[in-house]
Amino acid sequence: AQKITQTQPGMFVQEKEAVTLDCTYDTSDPSYGLFWYKQPSSGEMIFLIYQGSYDQQNATEGRYSLNFQKARKSANLVISASQLGDSAMYFCAMREGLGGAQKLVFGQGTRLTINP
Amino acid sequence: EPEVTQTPSHQVTQMGQEVILRCVPISNHLYFYWYRQILGQKVEFLVSFYNNEISEKSEIFDDQFSVERPDGSNFTLKIRSTKLEDSAMYFCASSHTLTGDLNTEAFFGQGTRLTVV
Numbered sequence: 001a002q003k004i005t006q007t008q009p010g011m012f013v014q015e016k017e018a019v020t021l022d023c024t025y026d027t028s029d030p031s032y033g034l035f036w037y038k039q040p041s042s043g044e045m046i047f048l049i050y051q052g053s054y055d056q057q058n059a060t061e062g063r064y065s066l067n068f069q070k071a072r073k074s075a076n077l078v079i080s081a082s083q084l085g086d087s088a089m090y091f092c093a094m095r096e097g098l099g100g101a102q103k104l105v106f107g108q109g110t111r112l113t114i115n116p
Numbered sequence: 117e118p119e120v121t122q123t124p125s126h127q128v129t130q131m132g133q134e135v136i137l138r139c140v141p142i143s144n145h146l147y148f149y150w151y152r153q154i155l156g157q158k159v160e161f162l163v164s165f166y167n168n169e170i171s172e173k174s175e176i177f178d179d180q181f182s183v184e185r186p187d188g189s190n191f192t193l194k195i196r197s198t199k200l201e202d203s204a205m206y207f208c209a210s211s212h213t214l215t216g217d218l219n220t221e222a223f224f225g226q227g228t229r230l231t232v233v
Binding site: 025035037042044045046047050091093101103104105106107108112 | 147149157158159160161164166167171172193205207211221222223224225226227231
């Protein structure tokens with residue numbers, strides 16, 4: 001079974017609109033972390049936001065927020081006021097367990113295109 | 117801001133040749149990783165390294181692969197005899213300071229694009 005599922009292979013959004021990128025996960029470990037990374041066409045992996053399984057509040061980082069619904073096992077990324085520079089691949093990833101090595105399991109990614 | 121650096125950014129090699137991909141992790145980080153991304157596919161975990169030994173490895177990380185921290189700063193991935201299917205982007209990452217938050221992200225390098233011909 002897939003541990004991380006991103007069901008949207010591609011998304012097209014108008015500039016300045018908000019966009020939600022879906023991510024569902026599967027784990028039986030009560031301690032886990034969820035991450036979103038951005039991969040522009042240049043190829044590097046840029047960390048965006050982190051949500052811990054015990055965090056009571058949804059994580060926010062500037063224009064990025066994470067809609068964490070633990071019972072549904074979803075961790076959707078919300079980008080507010082999208083910009084042309086947001087066009088990239090976006091990967092959701094999970095780490096199981098607390099501390100220790102960061103073995104991340106990634107989803108297939110969503111290619112986001114922002115139209116002017 | 118500290119960053120993970122990888123060299124080279126691109127490498128083309130003949131099938132059967134050995135390659136060494138180099139990484140300089142963030143200096144006060146304790147855990148080091150290699151990930152692989154075949155073109156158009158998701159990022160896959162290869163190996164994690166802590167306290168000068170492998171802490172975990174995936175099925176992909178077979179006997180053709182090895183990692184080493186030859187000195188206090190470099191972290192290398194060696195592929196002994198490259199195959200066509202080793203063509204991919206290879207990412208190095210590091211995480212965790214001694215006194216830092218346990219729940220912290222891994223910082224990725226910019227990647228090395230390996231092409232085996």
